[in-house]
Amino acid sequence: MITLSASELMTINIGPQHPSTHGGLHVEAVLDGEMVTDAIVHLGYVHRAVEKIAEGKTYVQFIPYTSRLDYLASHLPTLGYVQAVEKLMGIEVPERAEYIRVIMAELSRIASHLLFIGSMAMDLGATTGLIYCFRDRERIMDMFEMTSGQRMIASYMRIGGVAEDVPEEFYPAVGSFLKDLPAMLKEYDGLIFGNEILQARVKGIGRLTAQDAVAYGVSGPNLRACGVDYDIRKAEPYGIYDRFDFEVPVAQGGDCWDRIMVRVEEIVQSARIIEQAVNGLPAGEIKAKTPRILKAEKGAEVYHRIESSKGELGYYIVGDGSEKPYRLHVRAPSFINLAVLPLISRGGLLQDIIANIATLDPVLGESDR
Amino acid sequence: MSQILQDIQTFMGDKIEVSQDKHYTCISTGADNLPALLGRLKEIHGFNYLANLTAVDYPDRFEIIYHLHSIPANHKIMVKSSVSREEAQFPSTAYLWPGADWQERELFDLMGIKFQNHPNLIRILLPDDFEGHPLRKDFKVKG
Amino acid sequence: MESLFLDIAQTLTGWLQSLGLSAVWADFILLIIQFACVAGIVTINVIILIWLERKVSGFIQLRLGPNRLGPWGAFQTIADAIKLLTKEDIIPTRTDKWIFRTAPLFFITVAMMLYLVIPMGDGMQIVDLNIGVFYFISLASLSTIALLMAGWSSNNKWSLLGAMRSVAQMISYEIPLTFSLLGVIMIAGSLRLSDIVAAQSNIWFIVFQPVAFITYFIAATAELNRGPFDMPEAEQELTAGAYTEYTGMRWALFFLAEYTNLVAVSAMASTMFLGGWQGPWLPSWLWIIIKTYIIMFVFMWIKWTFPRIRMDHLMSFSWKVLLPVSLANIVVTGVGIYVFKWMGWC
Numbered sequence: 077m078i079t080l081s082a083s084e085l086m087t088i089n090i091g092p093q094h095p096s097t098h099g100g101l102h103v104e105a106v107l108d109g110e111m112v113t114d115a116i117v118h119l120g121y122v123h124r125a126v127e128k129i130a131e132g133k134t135y136v137q138f139i140p141y142t143s144r145l146d147y148l149a150s151h152l153p154t155l156g157y158v159q160a161v162e163k164l165m166g167i168e169v170p171e172r173a174e175y176i177r178v179i180m181a182e183l184s185r186i187a188s189h190l191l192f193i194g195s196m197a198m199d200l201g202a203t204t205g206l207i208y209c210f211r212d213r214e215r216i217m218d219m220f221e222m223t224s225g226q227r228m229i230a231s232y233m234r235i236g237g238v239a240e241d242v243p244e245e246f247y248p249a250v251g252s253f254l255k256d257l258p259a260m261l262k263e264y265d266g267l268i269f270g271n272e273i274l275q276a277r278v279k280g281i282g283r284l285t286a287q288d289a290v291a292y293g294v295s296g297p298n299l300r301a302c303g304v305d306y307d308i309r310k311a312e313p314y315g316i317y318d319r320f321d322f323e324v325p326v327a328q329g330g331d332c333w334d335r336i337m338v339r340v341e342e343i344v345q346s347a348r349i350i351e352q353a354v355n356g357l358p359a360g361e362i363k364a365k366t367p368r369i370l371k372a373e374k375g376a377e378v379y380h381r382i383e384s385s386k387g388e389l390g391y392y393i394v395g396d397g398s399e400k401p402y403r404l405h406v407r408a409p410s411f412i413n414l415a416v417l418p419l420i421s422r423g424g425l426l427q428d429i430i431a432n433i434a435t436l437d438p439v440l441g442e443s444d445r
Numbered sequence: 446m447s448q449i450l451q452d453i454q455t456f457m458g459d460k461i462e463v464s465q466d467k468h469y470t471c472i473s474t475g476a477d478n479l480p481a482l483l484g485r486l487k488e489i490h491g492f493n494y495l496a497n498l499t500a501v502d503y504p505d506r507f508e509i510i511y512h513l514h515s516i517p518a519n520h521k522i523m524v525k526s527s528v529s530r531e532e533a534q535f536p537s538t539a540y541l542w543p544g545a546d547w548q549e550r551e552l553f554d555l556m557g558i559k560f561q562n563h564p565n566l567i568r569i570l571l572p573d574d575f576e577g578h579p580l581r582k583d584f585k586v587k588g
Numbered sequence: 589m590e591s592l593f594l595d596i597a598q599t600l601t602g603w604l605q606s607l608g609l610s611a612v613w614a615d616f617i618l619l620i621i622q623f624a625c626v627a628g629i630v631t632i633n634v635i636i637l638i639w640l641e642r643k644v645s646g647f648i649q650l651r652l653g654p655n656r657l658g659p660w661g662a663f664q665t666i667a668d669a670i671k672l673l674t675k676e677d678i679i680p681t682r683t684d685k686w687i688f689r690t691a692p693l694f695f696i697t698v699a700m701m702l703y704l705v706i707p708m709g710d711g712m713q714i715v716d717l718n719i720g721v722f723y724f725i726s727l728a729s730l731s732t733i734a735l736l737m738a739g740w741s742s743n744n745k746w747s748l749l750g751a752m753r754s755v756a757q758m759i760s761y762e763i764p765l766t767f768s769l770l771g772v773i774m775i776a777g778s779l780r781l782s783d784i785v786a787a788q789s790n791i792w793f794i795v796f797q798p799v800a801f802i803t804y805f806i807a808a809t810a811e812l813n814r815g816p817f818d819m820p821e822a823e824q825e826l827t828a829g830a831y832t833e834y835t836g837m838r839w840a841l842f843f844l845a846e847y848t849n850l851v852a853v854s855a856m857a858s859t860m861f862l863g864g865w866q867g868p869w870l871p872s873w874l875w876i877i878i879k880t881y882i883i884m885f886v887f888m889w890i891k892w893t894f895p896r897i898r899m900d901h902l903m904s905f906s907w908k909v910l911l912p913v914s915l916a917n918i919v920v921t922g923v924g925i926y927v928f929k930w931m932g933w934c
Contacts, residue, residue: 086745088745088746088749096825110749110899119569119570120568120569120570120571120572123570123571125579127555127580128579128580128584128586132586163468197895200895200896201815201816201818201894201895201896202893202894202895202896203645203649203892204645204648204649204892204893205895207649207650207651208649208650211650267893268895271894271895273816273894273895273896273897273901274895276897276898276901277895277896277897277898277901288543290493290494290516291493291542291543291544292542292543292544293494293495293496293542293544293545293548294544295496304516306516311519312519312521377466378468379468379469379496379497379510379512379523381496381497388496390496390497390512392497392499392510392512394501402501403501403502403580405497405499407496407497407499411547411551412544412547412548414547415543415544415546415547425898425899425900426749426825427825427896427898427899428898430825444570445570
């Protein structure tokens with residue numbers, strides 16, 4: 077008697093050298109034909125032992141390292157770090173610095189989401205979409221250059237404030253960018269989101285239920301795409317976020333399409349925050365008077381979390397009375413969000429893995445640390 | 446929040462210690478009591494979101510820290526537990542929060558803490574043949 | 589200007605015969621020269637095309653494209669060709685070497701053979717086969733085998749997946765491609781390409797067969813493995829699909845063959861639907877070049893605008909949309925011809 081066995085499985089390695097893994101991500105896909113029966117994520121190709129480095133650096137010296145975690149939205153991880161240290165040491169930040177921080181953080185968020193749209197389009201084969209998004213992201217990079225002298229990894233935040241005041245030419249630049257933003261989004265709508273092929277590739281793909289998302293600790297736009305209204309800027313406002321009027325976009329489906337749409341809507345909301353912050357920018361100091369050598373008390377500990385463009389970015393810092401942290405842990409949203417990749421990829425096609433990676437939007441510098 | 450604490454105190458009795466700092470309410474307990482405590486927090490009190498799981502290497506002990514949140518109710522709580530450095534073992538909580546899976550693997554990888562009943566306790570960031578656990582204080586940084 | 593190339597051929601034959609060769613031998617040598625000319629045309633075309641593709645994509649993507657070598661970067665492709673020729677030829681150890689080596693040669697040979705029947709001007713056809721369309725279609729589908737050879741022999745999973753995809757895709761799109769050409773053949777009443785061109789002297793077939801033109805265009809895009817149907821290559825998913833293991837000149841041959849196919853399929857579209865070499869004022873061979881390049885520009889435009897379709901959507905689109913539409917087109921054409929005859933309009 078002949079028994080028909082299931083077709084033979086094929087293991088295929090997506091990455092670490094692969095055009096659409098956003099850095100050194102390695103996904104081991106087990107395929108049945110083109111159907112994915114399992115996807116195993118291997119990390120660590122960009123591991124730099126940031127947490128160990130932190131133990132050998134003073135609190136101030138560690139600031140540049142944080143910029144290099146999520147290099148696509150570099151102000152956000154730096155903001156999280158300096159706020160955590162301020163919380164740890166009880167440092168008050170001047171008003172003007174708080175407003176500048178919000179402007180920079182939200183510009184970073186827009187830059188990161190613009191790059192998300194572009195790289196997502198490219199991963200799905202629409203290379204032109206990438207260039208259009210880069211063109212517009214470039215204007216934000218120019219603004220960063222005006223304020224900090226650096227475009228990508230700015231290290232602009234300081235403990236107790238920011239490094240430099242914003243120059244005069246910054247205001248017209250940000251004003252014109254906000255004015256042009258609706259037109260940009262309309263253009264993406266025509267080129268990328270409105271495309272039938274793209275919609276067919278992302279709608280209903282990589283569905284994540286709200287329950288799974290919360291249990292896996294997924295955060296940020298990926299969580300909100302599943303219908304969970306949870307934004308740390310609202311749930312546990314840090315800095316001066318409670319002063320701004322903005323909405324938290326939530327979608328219900330939890331598929332790739334919703335993850336895209338939530339981010340597009342977040343761009344609009346971030347623009348609202350920036351507008352309010354620029355209009356309400358008070359005059360005054362940009363940096364608090366802090367001691368030359370910053371020391372945390374022995375046994376002092378803090379867990380501070382912010383809503384980064386990728387999700388909940390948290391810093392857990394323990395002080396030991398010296399000028400260096402005793403322990404510093406980064407809760408990296410990309411790392412924890414990636415854990416659901418096998419869950420949402422199983423049962424799909426090989427091409428859906430690419431869509432899933434693209435819409436989960438991991439930054440490997442952050443997830444590997 | 447105070448109701449939750451009261452319930453936990455009656456449930457756990459004198460096995461826990463509650464303290465309060467500026468930002469978090471902290472429950473400290475022994476490693477053996479962790480499953481009961483965390484299970485109660487998750488199943489009864491709706492702490493469905495494990496925000497952060499990390500550990501600290503103190504000279505005499507390993508301390509593990511759970512930052513838990515409940516998403517609709519917006520409660521937060523911190524749970525701490527310690528074991529001696531020689532033992533270096535905690536019960537796994539991956540069955541409560543699947544998200545703990547990778548964070549426990551990371552702690553195993555970098556800190557050398559073992560987790561009982563973990564489904565897949567292998568290194569996650571470092572190569573499989575790496576020797577030592579770099580986040581331990583006695584890890585030799587200079588070669 | 590019109591009979592420039594024909595005059596050259598005439599002179600050549602005359603000269604060969606004056607050397608004492610018989611007419612048959614002179615024709616034979618001329619045929620060899622014609623083959624060589626096709627190879628030359630193809631190579632020059634590809635060099636222009638690759639440059640054009642880069643410029644067009646640059647234009648679409650708000651970039652400049654190549655602009656360093658020569659005027660408007662025109663020598664970029666030549667520099668690339670030199671680079672590819674001098675590159676180390678790597679054949680991975682565990683490949684099926686014989687098949688690995690022959691696949692690109694097979695691909696380019698098949699692509700070149702397509703040009704035998706394409707009328708490149710008034711009377712400028714190497715062989716005027718009475719089954720020209722049939723010959724073209726059957727040869728065009730042979731390139732699948734070359735891709736399968738490449739994918740299979742590479743002993744690489746990405747290559748294999750790419751090859752499998754391309755086979756599935758080409759077989760599915762072959763049918764709507766053929767059916768959309770059938771409408772034209774029914775009207776012209778001939779499989780001979782020169783007859784089809786002659787039948788369009790008054791009005792182009794795109795007027796009678798707009799649906800067939802669109803289905804032909806879509807099916808041809810898939811047949812050419814160009815975006816949004818570039819499944820076998822699928823850079824963002826399969827790294828480079830069937831070509832992953834190829835380097836240097838072998839890889840360049842694949843590239844060359846793909847562009848050769850592009851020219852052939854575009855020339856076929858202009859022959860079948862846009863009146864071929866016919867047109868006012870300009871010489872006939874210039875007309876077909878203009879029409880072919882316009883069609884190729886549209887191919888590029890589409891490639892650089894659309895994302896890649898998913899494999900299963902690709903298959904269902906072929907079987908559930910393109911095939912019924914092209915079948916319906918045949919039925920409507922048949923009825924239309926009958927009605928025309930009955931009314932005595934033709």
